[in-house]
Every structure is written in structure tokens, then in C-alpha cells.
Amino acid sequence: KAGVTQTPRYLIKTRGQQVTLSCSPISGHRSVSWYQQTPGQGLQFLFEYFSETQRNKGNFPGRFSGRQFSNSRSEMNVSTLELGDSALYLCASSLGGLAGQETQYFGPGTRLLVL
Amino acid sequence: AQKVTQAQTEISVVEKEDVTLDCVYETRDTTYYLFWYKQPPSGELVFLIRRNSFDEQNEISGRYSWNFQKSTSSFNFTITASQVVDSAVYFCALSEVSGYSTLTFGKGTMLLVSP
Numbered sequence: 001k002a003g004v005t006q007t008p009r010y011l012i013k014t015r016g017q018q019v020t021l022s023c024s025p026i027s028g029h030r031s032v033s034w035y036q037q038t039p040g041q042g043l044q045f046l047f048e049y050f051s052e053t054q055r056n057k058g059n060f061p062g063r064f065s066g067r068q069f070s071n072s073r074s075e076m077n078v079s080t081l082e083l084g085d086s087a088l089y090l091c092a093s094s095l096g097g098l099a100g101q102e103t104q105y106f107g108p109g110t111r112l113l114v115l
Numbered sequence: 116a117q118k119v120t121q122a123q124t125e126i127s128v129v130e131k132e133d134v135t136l137d138c139v140y141e142t143r144d145t146t147y148y149l150f151w152y153k154q155p156p157s158g159e160l161v162f163l164i165r166r167n168s169f170d171e172q173n174e175i176s177g178r179y180s181w182n183f184q185k186s187t188s189s190f191n192f193t194i195t196a197s198q199v200v201d202s203a204v205y206f207c208a209l210s211e212v213s214g215y216s217t218l219t220f221g222k223g224t225m226l227l228v229s230p
Binding site (some may be wrong): 030 | 138141148150152157158159160161162165167206208210212216219220221222223
């Protein structure tokens with residue numbers, strides 16, 4: 001079974017631009033979560049989607065948004081990029097059934113560098 | 116609010132030494148799940164183990180073992196006879212039933228195993 005895939009793997013943008021990252025979950029998984037990892041803040045939860053609906057959201061500004069498609073693939077978008085948005089963005093998928101107990105499987109991440 | 120603390124920022128050992136990674140958590144929920152993930156230099160988070168709050172049995176998987184103690188809110192991870200390939204950052208994480216698929220991560224412990 002193929003794992004979680006994320007594209008692109010690396011991205012360089014300049015301040016003020018916007019970016020879209022993509023995540024394809026493990027086949028059969030309906031929940032997709034996004035996390036931001038930085039050296040200073042560590043791993044922080046961005047949001048979670050289940051059946052095309054945002055089910056939970058972390059404490060990030062509105063510049064960070066996402067969506068999920070009917071095939072469970074998900075995209076996240078960051079508008080008006082700031083230097084502090086430079087990070088590794090990790091996507092994770094799970095079956096999404098019972099709350100809290102399911103194991104999340106992570107993709108390789110997208111490394112975003114904002115200049 | 117939930118919190119995970121990994122007090123050890125970095126640990127260096129020589130191959131074949133045993134090493135224990137500490138994890139202390141805080142939660143108000145009575146039902147919760149604890150996880151350990153490994154992050155090699157490639158960046159992908161690799162799932163190692165999941166434990167629910169009602170199961171305090173220790174678990175052993177090969178050279179890996181986990182000690183869950185609810186009384187001290189700890190979920191420690193021991194690697195026996197460490198190998199160079201164990202070098203990575205290890206994260207402890209908490210998931211609450213009330214938080215759907217949200218994982219709260221500790222800051223991670225970097226383990227360096229030298230030959």
C-alpha cells in the first residue's frame with residue numbers, strides 16, 4: 001500500500017507570494033491533518049479535514065487555509081507569505097473514524113523556504 | 116490544555132549502549148492516546164507505537180520497549196543495544212478523544228548513536 005505522498009517536496013518563494021501544497025493520503029484514509037514544523041516552535045497542528053469538512057483547526061492566522069476533495073486528497077494554501085512561514089509542512093492521514101485513537105501516518109513533508 | 120514535555124533535548128551514546136527517552140504529558144481527559152514517532156534526517160515522521168490511557172502494560176518490540184505509568188504521567192521509551200541507524204529525533208505525542216485527530220507533540224529528543 002502506498003504511503004502518504006506530498007508535493008512538491010521543496011519550494012522557494014518570496015515574501016508576499018502565495019503557495020499551495022498538496023497531500024495524497026493512504027488509500028482508504030479519510031482524514032488528513034496538516035502540521036508545521038519549525039526549529040523554534042516544533043511541530044504544531046494546523047488543521048484537520050474529514051470527508052471534505054474541516055473538523056479541527058489550530059492556532060494559525062487566516063492566511064493558512066486548506067481544503068479536501070472527494071477523493072480525500074488535500075491541499076493547503078498560505079497566502080501573503082512571511083519569512084516566518086519557512087518550515088517543513090507535514091501531512092498525515094488516518095482512517096478518521098473514532099476520535100483521537102487512530103494512528104496518523106505522515107508523509108515526507110514539503111520544505112518551504114520564504115526569502 | 117494538553118501538553119507533552121520531553122526534557123532531554125539531545126542524547127549521545129555509543130553503539131550497544133541502552134538509552135531511555137523520557138516523556139511526560141498533561142491532559143484533563145480520562146481517555147487519551149500516546150504515541151512515539153521517529154524522525155530521521157529525511158524528515159518523514161515514522162510511527163513507532165500507540166498506547167491508550169487504559170492500557171498500562173509495558174510493551175516490547177525487538178530492541179524497543181515502552182514504559183507507561185499513569186501515576187507519573189509518563190510514557191518512556193527505551194532502546195536496548197542502540198545502533199547507528201537509531202540516530203534520529205524522537206517525538207512523543209498525545210491525542211485526546213475530544214480533539215479528534217489532533218496530535219500534541221513534545222519538542223523531541225535528538226538521539227545520536229556513534230560507532
